Amino acid sequence: MSIQILPARLANQIAAGEVVERPASVVKELVENSLDAGATRIQIDIERGGHKLIRIRDNGLGIEKEQLTLALSRHATSKIKSLDDLEQIISLGFRGEALASISSVSRLTLTSKPENQSEAWQAYAEGRDMAVQISPASHPNGTTIEVVDLFFNTPARRKFLRTEKTEFHHIDELLKRIALSRFDVAITLKHNGKVVRQYRSQLQQENYVKRIAQVAGRVFEQQAVFVNSGDERLSLHGWVLPMGSKTEPQYTYVNGRMMRDKLIFHAIRQTFEEYAPGYEIPGFVLYLDIEPRQVDVNVHPAKHEVRFHQGRLVHDFIVQAVRQAISFEQPLIEPESNHLVQE
Ligand code: ADP
Ligand code: MG
Numbered sequence: 001m002s003i004q005i006l007p008a009r010l011a012n013q014i015a016a017g018e019v020v021e022r023p024a025s026v027v028k029e030l031v032e033n034s035l036d037a038g039a040t041r042i043q044i045d046i047e048r049g050g051h052k053l054i055r056i057r058d059n060g061l062g063i064e065k066e067q068l069t070l071a072l073s074r075h076a077t078s079k080i081k082s083l084d085d086l087e088q089i090i091s092l093g094f095r096g097e098a099l100a101s102i103s104s105v106s107r108l109t110l111t112s113k114p115e116n117q118s119e120a121w122q123a124y125a126e127g128r129d130m131a132v133q134i135s136p137a138s139h140p141n142g143t144t145i146e147v148v149d150l151f152f153n154t155p156a157r158r159k160f161l162r163t164e165k166t167e168f169h170h171i172d173e174l175l176k177r178i179a180l181s182r183f184d185v186a187i188t189l190k191h192n193g194k195v196v197r198q199y200r201s202q203l204q205q206e207n208y209v210k211r212i213a214q215v216a217g218r219v220f221e222q223q224a225v226f227v228n229s230g231d232e233r234l235s236l237h238g239w240v241l242p243m244g245s246k247t248e249p250q251y252t253y254v255n256g257r258m259m260r261d262k263l264i265f266h267a268i269r270q271t272f273e274e275y276a277p278g279y280e281i282p283g284f285v286l287y288l289d290i291e292p293r294q295v296d297v298n299v300h301p302a303k304h305e306v307r308f309h310q311g312r313l314v315h316d317f318i319v320q321a322v323r324q325a326i327s328f329e330q331p332l333i334e335p336e337s338n339h340l341v342q343e
Contacts, residue, residue, distance in 0.1 A: 008128070008129050008130045009104050009127070009128050009129065009130050011074065012100045012101050012103070012104030012105075012130065013101075013104045013105055013153075013154060015097055015100070015104075016101035016104055016105045016154075017157075018101075019097060019098060020101055020102055020105060020150075022050075022162075022170060023049060023050025023054055023150060023161075023170070024050070024167065024170035024171045024173075024174045026054050026102055026150065027044065027046075027050070027054060027056070027171050027174060027175070028174055028178075029093070029098035029099075030054070030098070030102075030145050030147075031044070031056060031178055031187075032093055032098075033092075033145075034056060034060055034143070035092055035178075035185065036060075036079065036092050036093055037058060037060025037062070037142075038060050038061050039058035039060035039142065039185065040059060040185055040186065040201065041185070042057070042058045042186070042187050042188070043055075043056070043057040043058075043187075043188045043190075044056055044171075044175070044188065044189045045057075045190045046168060046171060046189070046191050046192075047191075047193075048164045048192065049161075049162075049164030049165065049166070049168040049171075050150060050164075050168065051150065051161060051164060051167065052148070052149070053146065053148055054146075054147040054150065055144065055147070056145050057142065057143070057144040059140070059142040060143060061114060061115075062113050062114030062115065062117070062141060062143055063110070063114065063143060064112075064117060065117065065121040065134065068110060068122075068123035068132065069123065069134070071099055071110060071123070072099050072100055072110065072123060072130070072132055073096075073130075074096065074097060074100040074101075075095075075100075076096045077093065077095065079091040079093055079094045079096075080094045087292070088292040088293055089297055090255070092257060094297075094298075099145075102147060103125045103130070104125075104130065105150065105151050105152075106147045106148060106149055106151070107124075107147075107148040107149050107152065108124070108125065108145065108146065108148075109124050109145070109146045109148075110122065110124075110143070110145050111137045111139045111143065111144045111146075112142070112143040113139045113140065113141055113142065113143075119137075120136070120140075121134055121135070121136060121137055122134070122135050122137035122139075168191055171189070172189065172196065172197065175187060175189055175197065176249065177249075177258045179197075179199045179214075179215055180211065180212070180215055180249075180251055180253075180285055181253055181256055181257075181258060182256075183201075183202040183203075183207075183208050183211055184202065185199075185201060186199060197214075199211060199214065209221055212224075212239070212285070215249065216283065216285065217248075219244055219248075220241050220244070220248055220283055223241055223243065223244065224239035224240060224241040225239065225240055225242065225325050226239060227239065227240055227286060227321055227322060229317075229324060229325075230289075230317065230321065233290070233291055234288075234289070234290050234291070234313075234317055235288070235289045235290075236286060236287070236288050236289075236322075237289075238284065238285045238286035239284065239285050239286075240268075240283070240286070240322060240326060241281075241282050241284065242272075242276075242281065242282070242326050248283025248284075249284075250281075251284070251285045251286070252264045252265070252268075252286050252287075252288065253286070253287045253288065254288050254295060254306050255288075255289055255292060255295070256287075256289075257297065257306075258304075259304060259305065259306060260304050260305070261305050262305070263311055263315055264314075264318060266315065267314075267315045267318035267319050267322070268281055268286070268322055270319055271318075271322040271323050272326075274323070275326060286318075286322075288314070288318070290308070290314065293309075294309050295308050295309065296308075296309070
């Protein structure tokens with residue numbers, strides 16, 4: 001057996017297995033790129049649940065013509081240069097893999113115009129070696145990425161796509177979580193040409209509740225208790241809904257990044273156990289902010305989980321913070337009735 005270097009496209013397709021699971025994961029990577037580019041407006045167009053088309057347009061920094069080819073190459077990123085940068089990462093992306101991966105399993109066009117460039121240019125990668133074709137285009141300041149026919153060349157993956165409705169639902173849910181990570185950014189979501197969600201930019205903190213209500217519903221907005229603890233080194237703020245149905249959002253963010261971290265969820269559950277044994281806390285939207293050096297975000301390809309250097313300390317801090325927020329006069333549970341006490 002001889003050892004061979006894999007063609008670029010195949011190497012990218014293998015990497016794509018880790019980051020591109022379904023249309024919603026494409027949307028996640030592209031929207032995070034828009035946010036990293038400083039966009040204040042992001043428009044998302046989906047056709048047929050993302051099977052047919054995923055188009056993300058932003059008004060961010062854009063990509064210069066000379067950099068378009070690089071943007072589509074693997075391990076090419078503008079976000080980190082050294083290990084030291086990785087240890088204090090603040091951008092959402094850093095692996096330089098998303099565009100290369102997505103374009104290896106779809107027909108992807110990247111159109112962009114930075115403010116200081118008079119014309120827009122478009123890039124398209126194709127073939128085994130992913131040779132990039134560049135052509136002139138028309139586009140306002142910012143970037144549009146169009147992903148057509150996702151998984152057209154990887155039938156095994158395509159088979160795992162669910163119905164359009166299900167895939168769109170995943171995209172919608174994902175964008176709800178993103179919408180609560182950046183209240184300042186306006187986000188529009190269209191499906192098959194129809195506006196499905198419109199999150200307006202909220203710059204004033206007192207208006208955040210509008211978006212909370214839009215995403216989490218009126219009950220959450222009206223009954224959630226406010227969490228606010230800590231200092232600039234470690235803090236937790238947000239909302240916890242102590243009562244209600246279990247379909248409420250359970251969103252957590254670490255340094256602005258959406259996470260489903262076991263340690264955080266465990267800490268929240270443990271706190272609630274004290275008040276209502278046997279019950280799970282119905283809903284929460286919580287933002288943990290910690291010194292970037294105290295956390296490793298590079299443990300999961302899709303970055304769903306983090307590793308805290310002082311996990312115990314973070315865990316106990318969350319327990320404290322949530323406990324303080326839901327410290328009612330009496331426990332939530334009535335000993336005789338064994339039901340949650342309603343207000
Ligand atoms: P990463 O986000 O990890 O850097 P990506 O493959 O997602 O890797 O993107 C590669 C590079 O392309 C980014 O580092 C960035 O410089 C550029 N880029 C991608 N999307 C955008 C965008 N919407 N606006 C401006 N630049 C972008
Ligand atoms: Mg990225």
